[in-house]
Amino acid sequence: MNRKVTGSPTLLLDVEKCKRNINLMASKAKRHGLIFRPHFKTHQSLEIGQWFKAEGVSKITVSSLVMAEYFASEWDDITVAFPVNILEIDRINSLANRITLNLLVENTESVTFLAKHLHFRVNLFLKIDVGYHRTGIDPGNLDLIEEILQLIESSPFLRFSGFLAHAGHTYRFRNAIGIEMIHRLSLAMMRQLKEYFSSRFPGLIISLGDTPSCSLAENFTDLDEIRPGNFVFYDLTQHAMGSNSVSTIAVAMECPIVSIHKDRGELIIYGGGVHFSKDRLDFENGFHFGRVVEKKPQGWGDPISGMYVTALSQEHGKVAVPSELIGQFKIGDTLLILPVHSCMTANAMKGYLTLEGKWIKRCY
Amino acid sequence: MNRKVTGSPTLLLDVEKCKRNINLMASKAKRHGLIFRPHFKTHQSLEIGQWFKAEGVSKITVSSLVMAEYFASEWDDITVAFPVNILEIDRINSLANRITLNLLVENTESVTFLAKHLHFRVNLFLKIDVGYHRTGIDPGNLDLIEEILQLIESSPFLRFSGFLAHAGHTYRFRNAIGIEMIHRLSLAMMRQLKEYFSSRFPGLIISLGDTPSCSLAENFTDLDEIRPGNFVFYDLTQHAMGSNSVSTIAVAMECPIVSIHKDRGELIIYGGGVHFSKDRLDFENGFHFGRVVEKKPQGWGDPISGMYVTALSQEHGKVAVPSELIGQFKIGDTLLILPVHSCMTANAMKGYLTLEGKWIKRCY
Numbered sequence A, B: 001m002n003r004k005v006t007g008s009p010t011l012l013l014d015v016e017k018c019k020r021n022i023n024l025m026a027s028k029a030k031r032h033g034l035i036f037r038p039h040f041k042t043h044q045s046l047e048i049g050q051w052f053k054a055e056g057v058s059k060i061t062v063s064s065l066v067m068a069e070y071f072a073s074e075w076d077d078i079t080v081a082f083p084v085n086i087l088e089i090d091r092i093n094s095l096a097n098r099i100t101l102n103l104l105v106e107n108t109e110s111v112t113f114l115a116k117h118l119h120f121r122v123n124l125f126l127k128i129d130v131g132y133h134r135t136g137i138d139p140g141n142l143d144l145i146e147e148i149l150q151l152i153e154s155s156p157f158l159r160f161s162g163f164l165a166h167a168g169h170t171y172r173f174r175n176a177i178g179i180e181m182i183h184r185l186s187l188a189m190m191r192q193l194k195e196y197f198s199s200r201f202p203g204l205i206i207s208l209g210d211t212p213s214c215s216l217a218e219n220f221t222d223l224d225e226i227r228p229g230n231f232v233f234y235d236l237t238q239h240a241m242g243s244n245s246v247s248t249i250a251v252a253m254e255c256p257i258v259s260i261h262k263d264r265g266e267l268i269i270y271g272g273g274v275h276f277s278k279d280r281l282d283f284e285n286g287f288h289f290g291r292v293v294e295k296k297p298q299g300w301g302d303p304i305s306g307m308y309v310t311a312l313s314q315e316h317g318k319v320a321v322p323s324e325l326i327g328q329f330k331i332g333d334t335l336l337i338l339p340v341h342s343c344m345t346a347n348a349m350k351g352y353l354t355l356e357g358k359w360i361k362r363c364y
Helices: A015-031 A046-053 A065-071 A086-098 A108-117 A142-153 A168-172 A176-197 A211-216 A236-241 A342-348 B015-031 B046-053 B065-071 B086-098 B108-117 B142-153 B168-172 B176-197 B211-216 B236-241 B342-348
Strands: A010-013 A060-062 A077-083 A100-105 A122-128 A158-165 A205-208 A251-261 A266-270 A281-283 A286-288 A290-296 A299-312 A316-320 A334-339 A351-354 A359-361 B010-013 B060-062 B077-083 B100-105 B122-128 B158-165 B205-208 B251-261 B266-270 B281-283 B286-288 B290-296 B299-312 B316-320 B334-339 B351-354 B359-361
Touching: A015 A046, A015 A211, A046 A065, A046 A359, A060 A065, A065 A077, A065 A086, A077 B251, A086 A100, A086 A108, A086 B251, A100 A108, A108 A122, A108 A142, A108 A158, A122 A142, A122 A176, A142 A158, A158 A176, A168 A176, A168 A211, A168 A236, A176 A205, A176 A211, A211 A236, A236 A281, A251 A342, A251 B077, A251 B086, A266 A334, A286 A299, A299 A334, A316 A334, A334 A342, B015 B046, B015 B211, B046 B065, B046 B359, B060 B065, B065 B077, B065 B086, B086 B100, B086 B108, B100 B108, B108 B122, B108 B142, B108 B158, B122 B142, B122 B176, B142 B158, B158 B176, B168 B176, B168 B211, B168 B236, B176 B205, B176 B211, B211 B236, B236 B281, B251 B342, B266 B334, B286 B299, B299 B334, B316 B334, B334 B342
Parallel strands: A010 A351, A060 A077, A077 A100, A100 A122, A122 A158, A158 A205, B010 B351, B060 B077, B077 B100, B100 B122, B122 B158, B158 B205
Antiparallel strands: A010 A251, A251 A266, A251 A334, A266 A316, A281 A286, A290 A299, A290 A334, A299 A316, A351 A359, B010 B251, B251 B266, B251 B334, B266 B316, B281 B286, B290 B299, B290 B334, B299 B316, B351 B359
């Protein structure tokens, strides 16, 4: 590693691992004839976006209009994978004037509002609830779907693109079989909608694509588009679900050791909830907020057995250390820690420091 | 309220409630003859800092050197209530050159390092562990205390200020009796140290002061300084502990409703983990991430029975609504939501919007 230690919590990025993750997902999409529209809410960085362009990606997904505005300087086809927020109509119009803007709707109120207030054309996806029960229309609710489609058809500024879903309930599983089952069920539902509506809307597409399904599944028959995001970095949650091997995790937080308590087998680090976020992962002894990995000349290696972040305050973290290892650490050393949820951790930080010592900014 | 709705998640600040919270704590400190050195990690704002100056406050606490640098433009006596991170020695020297800088130490390694690398004088507090077991020296470990004091005495750049503790274990209680007990135990330990060392160090002070203890306790005999922070806004966690009435909570997040699911009694809001943080509070049915309050012409009123934020994704929140109320809400309305942990929520946002429509920035 050519970089200097910054001295405060820093999110390190292994560019090689990250580019490999991008390449593998792009290749998988190509192999299955899928449009690859990656979700950029995980990295939120124009520079990392360029690595996707190098793989031929030209369409992206984001989770807010703020993010869409940030990426619109370099991307001209953006899906905002969040139900239309009618209070942001000015932002929607401004973006729709500049780029191909794809929005999600799931109720008549928003579509009626858009039809009345849009000055530029937008593409609409109907958000379908395939079982996650966060947002979306029940796929069997043909009355509501029909009502929304008629509203869309009667507006010159609205174009129906197809059906979109997020099978976020894959995250409740800790095994490939459960995730594969959710993926197959979701795809089956979306396929029925496609078959039902495609004679009336010949160009409609169906879009799915959480990271666990896209990482593990091999059956994408009739699917048109995938939108995974987390895979760009992966994390310990994905690893616990079986989406990836731990060696593919492309980010690690570097944290200084500020206190050592041998009597209770604990290191205290500079690195807290404001850096990691408070997402946690269940494990044998309760839950943890991250795992310490071995330092290597070229980055990092495997997690060190028994070394977990067991608590986070605003700026402090507590790290459990097996008694036979604690003598190896001293005040002023740093630890490298894999995050539980890389999207939230990346969002908490201002950018990334590559192993070569280069800063990569993110939108904030 | 004179402000316009912004249309995206916005942390509203009721300036009157906030100033009243500041006034009550400042008055309590005065009444007990205590130095009031409030912790600014909660609000992180120079402008809100001015409201403390108006109450005669001249010394503050922060939790990082970054925050100390931000506040050093207007404050010349700052305690960094975090164990010295020797990797930030350049920042320490630069601050020590400009202001009265008070640091926390709890091991010989850091003190030895400071003695060798400081170019300007700093005041040191010995961090004492009064039972929270995060950082600090066991108050009975006189050998270690003595060793550190000798290191301090032998350096021209180090001055011993006294003993400092944070009774963070008060947060494990949900009743005033438990909190009062922890406070009395902590104070008793600190008082012993003061008595033992004050003939040798006549000016030494003892400093305590989490928000629950400072809000609820009335016995501060022999204590010199308090450092509460959260009370500036309070939050639902403090309320659950009995520190404050819910009407003193001075911040609420305004979130647009983007989706309504009457069948399952749920509203989906634009407002997620990147806005609230993921701190949660246990309650009868599991846990929640915030409570919806009534809107009032002059701000907000009491929590609405049964309306809880039950889940947070990156940008989405799920709000449970009793079936008899759900008909009152429509797409494009906003909800006002009290946060579970105001320090983390404030830290996630770029600033505050007052009820009068004025933006107040925070350090970020």
